[in-house]
Amino acid sequence: MSATIAPVVPEVASVPQQRDEQYVGHQHRGYAFGVRHLQVVGLTSLTREILHVELADPAGSPLAPYEPGSHLVVRAGEGRRNAYSLTGDGFNPRRYEISVLRLDSGQGGSAWLHDNLAVGDLLEVEGPRSMFPAAHEQRHALLVAGGIGVTPVLSHVRALARAGAGATVLYSYRPGHEAHLQDLRELAGDRIRLVEATTVEETGAALHALLAEQPFGTHAYACGPVAMLDAYEEAALAAGWPAGRVHLERFVAPELDPGSPFTATVASTGREIEVPSGVSLLDALVGAGVPVSYLCRQGVCGECRIPVRSAEALEHRDFVLTAEEREAASHVMACVSRGRDIHLDL
């Protein structure tokens, strides 16, 4: 529904990032965003499957502040880079904190972190990156968390509490898997109301009730499993919410159909690259030795954005570009976008 959709991509492959190492944008060490090492200064098991990790600059420098809802990219073993939501308020932090759900179905990054991290270790990180920010003009916030989706929601609640702003928080969890529940309960008070739901039915009912009773000027935010996000979007639509005030963050993008084969042309060399059905433009380019930096491979992070000179029948299929950008047909996300005769400005 809204343009602010972002990745907490559980497991992603690693590629060398193209960075201009000569150029330093900021002078102060507290504005480091590039690839660097932070030290593990705390490890806590929140539940059997969720490990809370605290990171600090090894030299004690302040860390870059961040917007609530930001994520940190973490190197999780050989060849893995995962993105995890930061759980703090982002205000002049000395520590970055993430909560890692062990996913044995994934490609092993979260399991690697669970099995290998020890206090004192140096961990390679990049970011923070803001992909799920709050609307600064909001009068009130409705925040919906499902399961491990509580992590960016906690970040937002902490920032709102610091600002003395109002929020209504719905946390849907399975008993025994309630990471950060105590944190949310402690934040609840006069301005922040916490509603808990422990079944699908309770969650659905709470979504309908809460979306129907928010004051004008409220922005809504949700992070959680796909089924909960679908229910949230439907309930928001039914309650008459404008799309621009309904924000969500996806863990995983929906399945995409394989699409038709097409040809992509690299403008600088004139080289034509065939992209078969079921193969992404990104894979075809990388396979042909054309360097493209990428991260999520699901059309959510925006890393593989490529400028386009011309194209026929573009299907963007990403969650990054705005409606205006789609209309301008000036860029594609190589990992998901397709079309015919795409001339890439590479």
Place this chain on the structure above:
Amino acid sequence: MTITREPTTDHRSITPRGTPAVEEFLSQPVDHMARLPWPFAEGHEAFRYSVNVDQARVPRRTLAGEWGRHVCDLGGAEYPTIMAERRAVLDADPSRVKVLPGMELACWDLLLYYLRDLALSYPDVLHLDEGVGGDPDAFHWRNDLLGTDQAFVLGNGSTLPCGPLEFLAREVPDDLLLVRERDGRLHFDAGAVTFAAAWSVSFDVGMDMYEIHGPVPRMNGSGMTARAEQFLRRVPADQVFRRVNWNVAASPTRKYDIALESLPAWGRDMAEAVQRGDAIENCQFRIELEHFIRLPMTGAVTFNIRTFMASLAEVREYPTYAAQLATILEELPEDLGTYKGFIDLIPDMVAFLRG
């Protein structure tokens, strides 16, 4: 959280500390061409608006000197003079500072970024202590050039003598503007602007980019505003960009404040100078150096504007530049010359620059 602290100095007075570094800084020669970001590339003979952005902090040589080494150019020996004008405007007209609801944290974000950056750019004369007394949010700012000595707690408004945006505006010559996304578009939602070139912060605050640029010929229609907005939306967290804009000022004096609010104070300057016969040589080639920084705590992007000026008489000291400016003024299409406000002066300016 209500810690009240008395300001350790009166923030309105300018009293440079007498250190050797301050004396050296303030004894630099005053040369308006030496710091001026010459806006035209070598060989350029025509001007059109473009999204002419460039990486910041890269020093550029010109025929007269150098610009762009730091994000903030204090202005050499003229710094106290510029800041006295800035503070006098703020004292007389508090409406030059506008902060819309929800932008308070972005103002702290900006203050922290600039004070940290200033202390590293000018370590001999500007100082920022962090983590005072073990509190990570406790800071101590000292500006030896202006005599400012201020302890404050980040995010706690009662620890500064004024809002964080105004506090910074009283320390740096730049006009401070913050843009942020709202309802799908970037809006100018906070600013401390004393040196606007014939516009008004009170009038423009809260507008989106399209509304602000509505009066500029060839901007919205050509897709330039859309491209500029896309650029600002995508300013990455780890890089800083800049852009140079130019004009011939509506007042042929070195007044920085030619905002619409103070029109009664400068509106007759040109007519009077024309009558006296000394308008053209005193016309000010006015350069705006804009810096775009994504502030990480809030995602707000700066559109800060540092104004530089040199008179046409000063430009004429550099024949290559004088010839280039004459060619560009002569070629300028009528709508751009009208918008910039000096269309009627072009023939005399060209003749003077070639004289």
